[in-house]
Amino acid sequence: MTYYLTTVLVYAAVDILACLAISLQFGVSGIVNFSFIIFQAAGAYTAAVLSLPRDTANGGFQTYILGLNLSFPLPWIAATLVGALLAPPIGLVVLRRLRSDYQAIAMLVLSVIASLVVTNTPAFLDGAAGLSLVPQPLSDKFNPYSEAYLWAYTAGALILAVIVFFIAQRIINSPYGRSLRAMRENEVAAKALGKNAVALKMTVFVVGGAIAGLSGAILVGFITTWAPSTWLYPETLILFAAVIVGGRGNNYGAVLGALLVPVGFEEATRYLPPFGPPGLIPALEWVCIGGLILGFLWFRPRGVLPERRRVFPPRRQVAEVGNPSASRD
Amino acid sequence: MSLIVAAFGFGLVSMSIIAISAVGFTMQFGITNMINLAYGQVMIASAYAAYALNNAGVSIWLSLPVGAIFGAVFSFLLNRLVYAPFQRKGTNLIGMVIISLAVSLVIANVMLPIVGYYSVSYHQDPGTTYHFGSIALTGEQILIIALAVVVMLAIYALLRFTRLGKAMRATAANPTLARNCGIPTARVVDLAWLITGALCGVAGTVAGMNSDSFSVASGSEFLIPIIAASILGGAGSPYGAMIGAVIIGEMTEISAAIISPEYKQVVAFAVLVLVMVLRPQGLLAKRGALAAAG
Numbered sequence: 001m002t003y004y005l006t007t008v009l010v011y012a013a014v015d016i017l018a019c020l021a022i023s024l025q026f027g028v029s030g031i032v033n034f035s036f037i038i039f040q041a042a043g044a045y046t047a048a049v050l051s052l053p054r055d056t057a058n059g060g061f062q063t064y065i066l067g068l069n070l071s072f073p074l075p076w077i078a079a080t081l082v083g084a085l086l087a088p089p090i091g092l093v094v095l096r097r098l099r100s101d102y103q104a105i106a107m108l109v110l111s112v113i114a115s116l117v118v119t120n121t122p123a124f125l126d127g128a129a130g131l132s133l134v135p136q137p138l139s140d141k142f143n144p145y146s147e148a149y150l151w152a153y154t155a156g157a158l159i160l161a162v163i164v165f166f167i168a169q170r171i172i173n174s175p176y177g178r179s180l181r182a183m184r185e186n187e188v189a190a191k192a193l194g195k196n197a198v199a200l201k202m203t204v205f206v207v208g209g210a211i212a213g214l215s216g217a218i219l220v221g222f223i224t225t226w227a228p229s230t231w232l233y234p235e236t237l238i239l240f241a242a243v244i245v246g247g248r249g250n251n252y253g254a255v256l257g258a259l260l261v262p263v264g265f266e267e268a269t270r271y272l273p274p275f276g277p278p279g280l281i282p283a284l285e286w287v288c289i290g291g292l293i294l295g296f297l298w299f300r301p302r303g304v305l306p307e308r309r310r311v312f313p314p315r316r317q318v319a320e321v322g323n324p325s326a327s328r329d
Numbered sequence: 330m331s332l333i334v335a336a337f338g339f340g341l342v343s344m345s346i347i348a349i350s351a352v353g354f355t356m357q358f359g360i361t362n363m364i365n366l367a368y369g370q371v372m373i374a375s376a377y378a379a380y381a382l383n384n385a386g387v388s389i390w391l392s393l394p395v396g397a398i399f400g401a402v403f404s405f406l407l408n409r410l411v412y413a414p415f416q417r418k419g420t421n422l423i424g425m426v427i428i429s430l431a432v433s434l435v436i437a438n439v440m441l442p443i444v445g446y447y448s449v450s451y452h453q454d455p456g457t458t459y460h461f462g463s464i465a466l467t468g469e470q471i472l473i474i475a476l477a478v479v480v481m482l483a484i485y486a487l488l489r490f491t492r493l494g495k496a497m498r499a500t501a502a503n504p505t506l507a508r509n510c511g512i513p514t515a516r517v518v519d520l521a522w523l524i525t526g527a528l529c530g531v532a533g534t535v536a537g538m539n540s541d542s543f544s545v546a547s548g549s550e551f552l553i554p555i556i557a558a559s560i561l562g563g564a565g566s567p568y569g570a571m572i573g574a575v576i577i578g579e580m581t582e583i584s585a586a587i588i589s590p591e592y593k594q595v596v597a598f599a600v601l602v603l604v605m606v607l608r609p610q611g612l613l614a615k616r617g618a619l620a621a622a623g
Contacts, residue, residue, distance in 0.1 A: 290435035
């Protein structure tokens with residue numbers, strides 16, 4: 001029971017982190033990062049290879065790079081950094097000149113390709129089999145299978161999620177967040193007011209990447225395995241479904257969406273009596289995710305908890321001569 | 330060296346398949362301003378429709394038109410029932426991309442329980458093998474190449490010489506103006522989805538014929554070279570897509586011979602990245618028959 005509860009809560013924390021990052025990128029700034037899951041994967045792989053011993057340990061049944069056997073906070077910090085550092089090269093190719101829908105398909109293709117490359121290069125991160133026996137954080141000092149450890153891990157994950165929530169909250173309420181929304185609503189107008197759209201997109205891309213990397217580290221530290229099958233591109237779509245359902249651009253909506261869609265679906269199907277041939281339930285689950293996106297975009301495109309409308313009292317002169325989209329935001 | 334020449338021969342086949350599919354994909358984008366990411370799944374669904382007939386004992390070449398009709402009707406309904414209503418509602422480009430990805434997920438997972446998880450292959454007779462130097466092609470592969478040439482000429486004739494083609498070009502260039510000039514744009518768009526859907530169905534079936542086996546999961550694999558070829562040629566431009574298909578088809582096959590077949594898609598992607606950095610509008614943008622709107 002403890003194991004079940006802690007697992008659900010750690011997954012909830014990880015999904016909340018991921019949805020907050022997607023909400024910042026997609027909801028607030030209008031960037032459709034279909035390669036989001038590879039940022040999470042990069043964080044998870046980084047944390048894994050930094051905390052694993054060299055690949056000759058454990059009888060050498062898996063091959064991977066590094067294997068530095070670092071102690072706890074370092075792999076997580078490195079995972080966050082790698083998530084952040086992965087963003088600029090991708091952003092430089094994708095975010096500078098492309099139209100928004102090109103950006104989305106470029107990142108989708110990138111996500112498919114990244115998983116192909118990792119699968120076909122066993123020497124890098126153990127290919128399709130993936131990494132396993134990743135040591136839990138501080139497992140050399142505490143028994144990672146004790147109830148106290150599981151609860152402490154869960155508490156840690158949730159605290160990190162809360163911290164990131166407040167950071168995200170600060171970001172969207174700051175002048176920087178206002179610029180991001182202005183860019184989302186009308187990029188040309190934002191540029192005309194002197195906002196550097198590429199720089200704005202790049203920073204939010206980096207912030208989202210860092211959050212994604214951290215979420216991957218938290219997840220891999222708990223489940224101790226990581227393989228290409230856990231980060232296929234449809235996983236990104238689940239997170240988008242969550243943010244669309246919850247309410248894009250609203251951090252409370254992102255949290256609600258994370259609890260309803262990835263966590264809720266996983267738990268709901270656990271209690272379903274098995275029916276039909278094997279594989280029918282997962283297939284139906286994906287159909288429901290797709291249906292959820294279509295349904296919400298049709299009936300309630302702003303989600304359950306819509307982004308708060310921000311109205312500022314007009315300053316007279318500005319309101320008269322100013323650009324309408326600029327004075328609105 | 331002879332290995333590379335042989336790979337060039339296979340490149341002729343894969344460029345033919347990519348060309349048929351990429352022209353359909355890019356015309357959907359050009360005429361309806363819609364990047365249809367469910368294209369790969371419609372290809373696979375059509376391939377399975379042809380398989381159903383083929384499995385019942387009909388020759389694969391006679392099943393091919395069934396794949397084409399299935400693809401045409403499926404794409405038409407997809408637009409009528411999903412895409413067009415969302416577009417009328419004013420969903421932006423980004424929203425449409427998310428919708429088409431969600432649709433692709435739904436199609437794949439509705440298909441899975443119906444057709445099963447295992448890959449299938451057509452009952453076919455590849456015919457005698459013909460040798461041209463180091464190039465060895467089966468009779469079937471030569472027919473695929475011939476089919477692609479015929480389809481490309483037909484698309485050229487359609488866009489160049491018919492009233493419908495002219496109306497399509499007008500609709501692609503400026504839908505509002507075209508409507509004001511008395512072109513029934515709604516009907517043109519319907520016909521465009523039928524024609525591109527038929528291309529999609531043909532492409533799915535010949536892709537199935539050319540690969541040893543295919544499964545539902547092949548859909549996203551098909552899509553990558555198609556996207557690469559379309560963007561390389563300039564999205565929305567059918568002639569650009571043809572050139573893109575030639576480049577991507579040859580590069581992937583030759584690199585498969587030199588490096589490793591596993592990295593075929595990676596090479597297609599590398600080309601895509603280079604294009605996006607150096608010339609994001611593609612090779613032929615704004616000069617093709619269907620310049621991308623916006």
